[in-house]
Amino acid sequence: MKIQVNGDSREYGDNCTVADVIADLGLTGKRIAVELNKEILPFTQHNSQPINDGDRLEIVQAIGGGQDDYFTLAGKQYRSRLLVGTGKYKDLEETRLATEASGAEIVTVAIRRTNIGQNPGEPNLLDVISPDKYTILPNTAGCYSAEDAVRTCRLARELLGGHKLVKLEVLADQLTLFPDVAETYVAAELLVKDGFDVMVYTNDDPIAAKRLEEIGCVAVMPLAAPIGSGLGIRNPYNILTIVENAKVPILVDAGVGTASDAAIAMELGCDGVLMNTAIAAAKNPVLMASAMKKGIEAGREAFLAGRMPRKRFASASSPIDGLFL
């Protein structure tokens, strides 16, 4: 049978368990956390857990969101689960400082609005956000048709010397900046066929998210709320359903307002969060970038730790048996 292990497709025999995969990876005896189909498995139980054909297993090589907790995107591993945009900053120096403070490894760039070489002689973002240090993620912000989005991705590929990873967004109107999902399907299909690794912005709609995964997108990015609104996660149950059904990384994209919003996305089991306005429009963008980094890390650790069940009534925090008095 075929299963996905940290984003790679691997073959195993029938009656395979998590322990077999751990042994195959040479990790037997290590303290590791395991996510099976986006559900974290209790540390004490994961070894005997059976695996089925088509399952998705994420091996996190240390309990906690420490150095060994990475996620895989289009075959590359990333430790930072915070992805940042580059718009709306006062100047390039502020962009540089906030990006550094965020700890992000992936930085998205609106190809239609940002000079990365299209306008020789103008200040170039890549002078402060170096592709040697960051994975540049060209995005199609400002595109309202599949045709425009595909053309923009091809331009980015030329400008960045054959770069394949792109963030697709096809917008429906200027008031909401909600995605035009029908046009997004068309663009995603064309881009995947053309060899792009497509991370796709979409509604918080589990059906659309699944369809985009089936088209072959390498990551699906449901919105938390409208772009630039800072409203936070409007529909946590939809995000949870998307996460639970996914076989590719799910990243919340757009609408995050502050660090607790980012933490909630991670607590829901998202693989990461992409944001721009919450950092760039903060009174102190560099400090907010640092807060977002910590929010993401805290949310990830809380997800790995496993939340206590919610209860309707109280239960005493100290034991009630064997009272002294």
Ligand SMILES: CC(=O)[C@@H](O)[C@H](O)COP(=O)(O)O
């Ligand atoms: C930067 C980018 O790609 C935006 O289109 C993205 O959706 C971020 O949204 P916020 O600005 O609301 O974080």
